[in-house]
Amino acid sequence: EVQLVESGGGLVQPGGSLRLSCATSGFTFSTYWMSWVRQAPGKGLEWVANIRQVESEKDYVDSVKGRFTISRDNAKNSLYLQMNSLTAEDTAVYYCARVERLVRGADTYYYRDVWGQGTTVTVSS
């Protein structure tokens, strides 16, 4: 069974840091892109970051660039999100998600087919 289990959330003061982890099992982690997606209380889904199979290839939403770092350890089948300089606007449930890929003709389609249960980050003094 494919599983993603996040941890590391909690209450942190503005300006503080937090490191989220996502432990995976049931699939060949090293062959997949992975994502972090967040959801602020009562709000919609917001993509945060992607990381490809190779550690050096990463993308971020503008609002977290320079503050958040996505990383992975393929030997440990784990995904991470280092979050620095946190603000109240970063308060959310953070989900890790597996990115599946479909090649159809000349196109490659990406979609998040498996999600973790989420970990809650609250930034407040």
Place this chain on the structure above:
Amino acid sequence: DIQMTQSPSSLSASVGDGVTITCRASQSISSHLNWYQQKPGKVPNLLIYAASSLQSGVPSRFSGSGSGTDFSLTITNLQPEDFATYYCQQGYRTPVTFGQGTKLEIK
């Protein structure tokens, strides 16, 4: 960034009804459109990928269509478990963007 706009933002329907939710992209995204369902307090669940492909395990009463800028999610014969919030998401270009969500409520 590519903006995704869903309509309506909310709708009410009865068990057994059919409904259609639309999603419009601010520029052409070909068929790079996915749909997710999220129930209160639960994890998002993939329904449709590549605009019209049904994810394994998703009931056939769910279907997706569209390409370019205009897409739709249709649910026929609504069941009690279908009342949830639905999100579209484009995967054509980074940053990945989601629609604001459509809340489907029981009438």
